[in-house]
Amino acid sequence: MKAKIVLLPGDGIGGEVVRETVRVLELMAARRGHTFEFTERLIGGGSIDQHGTALTDEALADCRASDAVLLGAVGGPKWDDPAAKVRPEQGILALRKGLGVFANLRPVRAHPALAGASPLRPEKLAGVDLVVVRELTGGLYFGQPKKREVIDGRERAVDTLEYWDYEVRRILELAFRLAQDRRRRLTSVDKANILESSRMWRAIAMRMAAEHENILLEHMLVDTAAMRLVANPAGFDVLVTENMFGDILTDEAAVLAGSMGMLPSASLGDGGPGLYEPIHGSAPDIAGQGIANPLGTILSAALLLRYSLHLEAEARAIEDAVDAAITAGCRTADLGGGLSTRQMTDEILARLRDAA
Ligand code: IPM
Numbered sequence: 575m576k577a578k579i580v581l582l583p584g585d586g587i588g589g590e591v592v593r594e595t596v597r598v599l600e601l602m603a604a605r606r607g608h609t610f611e612f613t614e615r616l617i618g619g620g621s622i623d624q625h626g627t628a629l630t631d632e633a634l635a636d637c638r639a640s641d642a643v644l645l646g647a648v649g650g651p652k653w654d655d656p657a658a659k660v661r662p663e664q665g666i667l668a669l670r671k672g673l674g675v676f677a678n679l680r681p682v683r684a685h686p687a688l689a690g691a692s693p694l695r696p697e698k699l700a701g702v703d704l705v706v707v708r709e710l711t712g713g714l715y716f717g718q719p720k721k722r723e724v725i726d727g728r729e730r731a732v733d734t735l736e737y738w739d740y741e742v743r744r745i746l747e748l749a750f751r752l753a754q755d756r757r758r759r760l761t762s763v764d765k766a767n768i769l770e771s772s773r774m775w776r777a778i779a780m781r782m783a784a785e786h787e788n789i790l791l792e793h794m795l796v797d798t799a800a801m802r803l804v805a806n807p808a809g810f811d812v813l814v815t816e817n818m819f820g821d822i823l824t825d826e827a828a829v830l831a832g833s834m835g836m837l838p839s840a841s842l843g844d845g846g847p848g849l850y851e852p853i854h855g856s857a858p859d860i861a862g863q864g865i866a867n868p869l870g871t872i873l874s875a876a877l878l879l880r881y882s883l884h885l886e887a888e889a890r891a892i893e894d895a896v897d898a899a900i901t902a903g904c905r906t907a908d909l910g911g912g913l914s915t916r917q918m919t920d921e922i923l924a925r926l927r928d929a930a
């Protein structure tokens with residue numbers, strides 16, 4: 575098959591992990607007879623420096639015209655001034671909104687060989703295999719009004735947690751469907767004891783449960799969910815939640831996998847190009863050293879093959895190669911090892927060559 579993939583390396587370690595991941599995609603293409611056409615564009619701090627904005631209209635248009643978008647990470651100390659009008663993160667938000675990718679899937683598995691890399695006890699991690707479905711284009715990140723103002727000499731800041739019923743329905747629908755293909759347990763995470771938006775969310779989820787009778791739906795308050803994620807993580811199958819709750823819970827869930835560097839994500843909408851990115855940030859502290867863990871991005875590429883290009887066998891092959899490399903003891907610095915970004919990728923490539 576032929577596919578157009580836009581690469582948005584971004585800032586910090588973003589370029590390092592995306593560059594290595596492209597080698598994996600190119601190997602898959604060569605081995606399985608596909609043609610991937612890569613186009614690279616700026617996003618984040620690099621785009622601010624060059625164009626004064628974190629994502630240009632042209633770059634967004636190229637993403638829209640593609641089959642899938644692979645993003646590294648954005649941000650860094652250079653653009654961290656809280657008073658700045660333009661921020662790297664605006665690029666990601668504009669991209670998510672511009673592509674209409676309302677569902678962010680963040681699968682979390684605890685590989686047995688990485689149990690030692692997690693601060694949790696190994697017996698807690700046994701059997702952990704969950705997916706957080708994070709609503710991505712609404713909620714507290716996008717609600718209006720959003721402002722800072724000075725009133726009678728005092729400063730005030732406002733963010734708004736806002737949802738329309740259709741936004742809640744479509745993310746829940748996707749989560750129900752995902753649960754259907756898995757262990758058929760869905761945890762809807764909210765704060766319905768306090769927030770009006772959560773009460774609407776919960777009411778919609780309860781109504782939808784009637785249409786999905788074979789799925790076991792439970793409702794959980796977000797603070798309880800945060801506690802359960804470390805107290806009994808193996809008890810979860812699919813979780814679905816508001817944008818910012820999902821942001822927070824998935825950093826927490828990364829602890830289960832041993833490192834932020836391990837976790838991939840897929841952001842999907844209504845049939846347009848999907849957006850794939852590791853959940854980690856630009857890691858300015860290690861940028862430029864070539865030691866970042868590429869696996870979160872490589873696993874994101876696997877999700878890209880699965881969801882946007884419908885190449886399930888290819889996606890599986892990459893995931894199996896990552897599993898095998900981890901089992902064999904391959905480790906980057908975040909996992910207490912000594913492999914560079916390139917060496918870790920070489921380990922994946924070697925296993926893919928043997929398998930294909
Ligand atoms: C994430 C990140 C982003 C978010 C930032 C970089 C805008 O933390 O993808 O989880 O908050 O969504």
Ligand code: MG
Nearest residue numbers: 821822825853
């Ligand atoms: Mg985050």
